[in-house]
Amino acid sequence: MFTYPKVLRKKDFKKIEKYSCDEQLKDAYLKYLTNYSFTEFVKYCEENEGVDLEKLLFKFTDLQLEKFEPNSLIWISHVLVNFLIYFDVNLDYGEYYDAYASALQFTVLSLSMIMIVEKLSFEDVPLPEHSKSCFKKLFDKRPDFRFNLNKDCELAYKSFNNDFGFSSDEFYLKIKEHFDSQGY
Numbered sequence: 001m002f003t004y005p006k007v008l009r010k011k012d013f014k015k016i017e018k019y020s021c022d023e024q025l026k027d028a029y030l031k032y033l034t035n036y037s038f039t040e041f042v043k044y045c046e047e048n049e050g051v052d053l054e055k056l057l058f059k060f061t062d063l064q065l066e067k068f069e070p071n072s073l074i075w076i077s078h079v080l081v082n083f084l085i086y087f088d089v090n091l092d093y094g095e096y097y098d099a100y101a102s103a104l105q106f107t108v109l110s111l112s113m114i115m116i117v118e119k120l121s122f123e124d125v126p127l128p129e130h131s132k133s134c135f136k137k138l139f140d141k142r143p144d145f146r147f148n149l150n151k152d153c154e155l156a157y158k159s160f161n162n163d164f165g166f167s168s169d170e171f172y173l174k175i176k177e178h179f180d181s182q183g184y
Contacts, residue, residue, distance in 0.1 A: 004084045004130070006034040021046070024053065032057060032088055035081050036064055057089050080109055087134050096142050103134035104156035108171060112164040122166035127178050139184050149176055 008016075008030075016026055021042045029041050044060050051059075061082045068075035083106035090099035110128040114120065139145060150172050157168035 004035060004081050005032070008034055012038070028053060028057060031092075032085050033060070035078075035085075036061070054089060054093050058086065061085050076109065076113060080106060080113070083109070084130060084134070091137060091141060096138065096145055097147075099134075100138055100145070100147060101152065101156060103131060103138065104152060104175070105159055106134065107131040107175065108156050108160065108164065111166070111171070111174070112162075115165055122170055122174075127174060132178065135178070135182070135184065139182070149179060 016029065016038055019026070019038070019042065022045075025042055025045050029038050033041055041060055044063070045056055048056060048059075065075060065078055065082070068078060083102045086102040087099045087106065090096070090102060107128060110131065111122070111125050114125045114128070115122060118125075153172035153175055154168045157164075157171050
């Protein structure tokens, strides 16, 4: 459905390399934001000089959604990408619960999209590979991470205020099955 992170071409790397801006911005772009415009990101950062980089990353990704019609397929695709970006940024900045919440929200929306696009029942939809990867990264980095899976799944599900064609309990059971199989 989409690629995250987007793989850049050689000419993209050369453009970034030649651009005169803070190396920290270049590194942050290459690590998290390759799905978005490099020059827009740098311009946004320059306009918001003095703001914490972590906050800039979140605000910039949120602003990207304003370019699209809410609830359109392209908008939803960008929401999915943003959840993966939020996961990575939060994980790197030590905000483990926020990373976990982003992965759960990504999973709710992704499962729903797969059901709609592939016309599958909830029972037939596999857990997205990106979700599995996020959970693995989290628990590899913090094997002692504490969570309340039932409550957290319910919060992730309810955060969208939408009927996805499956319940928060069904979502919880799908995630629990995966967590149990992985020993989380």
